[in-house]
Amino acid sequence: MERAGIYIHIPFCLSRCSYCDFATGMYEGALARRYVRAVAQEINSFSTPKVSCEVDTVYFGGGTPSLLDPEQVEQILEAMRNRFQVVPDAEVTMEMNPGGLQLEVLQNFRALGVNRASFGAQTFDDDELKRLGRRHTADDVRVTIRLLREAGFDNVSFDLIAGLPAQTLEAWERNLDEALALLPEHLSLYLLEVHEGTPLADQIKRGAQARPDEDLSAKMYELMLDKTAAAGYEHYEISNFCLHGFQSRHNTKYWTGTPVFGFGSSAHSFDGKWKRWANERDAARYTRMIEERKSPVVETVELDEHAARAESVFLGLRLLRGIDLKNYRARFGRDLRKEYEEDLTRLSEAGLIEFDDELMRLTRHGALLSNEVFATFV
């Protein structure tokens, strides 16, 4: 039986970062209390027959889930353990933000079964952090790692962003060196994406911040591949690197088409076959809907077979191990190489994908230009 993942969205932050386009707002204690009750209620009343209810990954994302009290996290976990069979060695991740984390609170989260921590370090340059509107400093990142280790977390991940406005290649190299020296089990390294409607997009338009330079970003990407490999990290997904055995089990479910059920505002779900659905984005509206016993689902998509095939290709290609052509044949009864023959020949001649027996995967160059590859299948 395929095991599912559970995603819990906690949509509160203490301030707004300039590049953020996630569904999150300012923390308000009263709303947070109602929201937690609503999430527990949504979990209790979840019913999707015909799919696995055995769960081996739980992910508290946001927002800043670590703003919740341990009692509130417990309330959600209890609802989940009553409704689903959460296996004893489940990976339970919580996103956190550096700065202001207390050892005792982290110990309490750990005692509740949270066994993986993930946080946004973004850069080790305090000026860059300020420009991004982040509340923490580079020192807070170092303190956070120390506290997490002291609290018993032996699976820690953090994010860095490359290509920040005015960031040089040398500054990025310093960031990578600092990050690797902290020996996290997992690293997510992203190239900056500027989303319309964010303060950063406006600042760039007004000329108040430098526009990201694509050639420089490409060099930064190359450098991160070289440095992480030299430090013993496995590059397993376009933006994700880990020490052996520390892949994000939860995020891998998204790339392999495994069921993931999302709870909370803006949470997305997939039944692992043909159906995706999404909840109301606004936290206050979501909470009211649950309190009034209405369904929070605002969008449902039934995938047809063509869409399911395309999705399995462009999500599967995100994993550097590639797509198993045998599995594709078994699932869809088609030969992927024949189906996309012309496109695959073009991509392979351009050096963006390669074949290895029954595997098709991105090349190193293809990983950098992955959006171009994916556009073929969307």
Ligand code: SF4
């Ligand atoms: S901490 Fe994360 S979710 Fe919150 S505003 Fe910043 S980037 Fe967005």
